[in-house]
Amino acid sequence: MPAKLSARPPARSTRPAIVAVARRRALHGWAYAAPTAVLVVGLFLLPVLLVGQMSLSDWPLLSGNQGINAPANYQDALGHRYFWDSVVFTVKYTVIATVLLIGLGLGLALLVQESSRWSAVLRTSILVPSALGLASASLLFYALYSPQVGPLSPLLQRLGLADGPVTFLGTPDSALWSTVFLVVWRFAGFYMLLLMVGLQGIPHEVIEAARMDGANRRQTFVSITLPLLRPSLALCTVLCVTGSLLAFDQFYILTKGGPDNSTLTVVQLIYNVAFQGQNDLGVAAALSIVVLVVLVVVNVAQMRAMRTSQED
């Protein structure tokens, strides 16, 4: 890269000293950026290229690259027994989690935005779960939901909400909703915080002006707060959709994809194909590429939609 700079004939510059300084600054800049560049190229750019190559090759886990076999991996991936089931389940989970998390996050943000001491206590208690790792939280809820030691089933029975012992992870639906509850518990504070930051960014005068003009609370919220909150809502939606489409830890720990593979997400399928039983890295790489493409398309579409509706 510095060669490009030196290729410029120094004679044309009226002040060669400045060029020399600029060149040295550029060299220093590269030196400081070098660790980042090495990491990004070595552990991001090359792996992305490699996963592309793997998706086109016969690549068993143990014996490695066996040469090109395109497009067999993609056919196997799309034709996998559980592929469409896992896609449907992942989308269903994503819709439920996103709607609940953003709705709840917004409600909580409105609830705790006052600067009172009680609000601060509330904020802290809602935020504490987001300090935990998703794996720790899943293990915690695994015990919490367990029929042997969990306190929830006896509690529901005593309140008269359940007749017998409740199996939280036993049926496909209850397993899904139990996992959703865990995820809401773990992430609601995070989205509350993002939306609180958005709410604080709304100039106070605008809300005051709406009130002066006679708008009630609901009208102010719908026609002033919500539109002005759109960038924050957009960010939350992108983060939540992306995170949910890639869900793995919570299902791997809580349900292992069960019962009967009913809660198998796409990323779990990738993991299973690569490392559990089938041991086919080629097909797993093809699945990964499919997920990557879908994710990029979904994100670009979301950002487009947000941008055009903002211009209205």
Add this chain to the structure above:
Amino acid sequence: MTTTAPPKTSPAPQLRRQPRAPRARLAGIALRTPYWVLTGALALVFVFPLVWAGVASVAPQPGSSQVDGWGFGNYVTLMEYQAGLPQYLLNSTLVSGMTVLFTLTASVLGGYAFSRFRFPGRDVLFLLTLAILMVPYATLLIPLYVMLNAVGLQNTLVGLSLVLTVFQLPFATFMMRISFDAVPRELDEAALVDGCSSFRALRTVLLPAVKPGVITVGLFAFLAAWNDFVAPLILISDSDKIPLPLAVANLRAQVMGIVDYGATEAGVVVMALPCVVLFLLLQRHYVRGFMSGALKG
């Protein structure tokens, strides 16, 4: 608590509270009671699971190592599980420490370069770093598994830390760049005019100014590395090299498929405790990190 009751009548919640007549305050309390009941219940829902895990880990439970009476039997089981809790704690600490070190080194130097220097390829490199966010974890871990095998870093904590560092880079680099951008240029230019090298200007003048950013980035890198589950699941195969979350997850199926919930709860407490303590201590930085994250949108 009653003296701090914020009056609901005020149209703008953010306005400073004004001293009010006692009767109005009483009315305020009456109006606010449903609010307190609702929000109190809400706080309970979020805090209860954590408290329960702490209590249950020392409470007597059939099928665990703490059958009768309260005590630390479950923690003893955890100490003796396979390679032992100290080994897993050491693994987690090493991975987290290295990840924080690598992340801070790369992002402080990188943020400095992106903020203060013009060099060819700068914008491409910055965008490429942010693009890491777009690529799913699983998509990268499969080729990384193959690549680390090829260079002999498979099954090592260093390899794992490097991988975790890469996933921290988008946030860390972005955060450090805006931190440096927020420092007036005159500050380091004065140092350079006085004959400082650019590295010395960074170390003595700029680093103190971007300290909050450094703490935020370090905190996030630590929490992410400490809690990560997928990367070690795929990259580490030796059972005495796995970090804590993986060890606790494995421990569940220890004895003939019968789950030792007591030891699981103890493991959750050991994993969660440092995170919760760090969070409570550094809450302001945690919030700050999100704020700068929100700026992107």
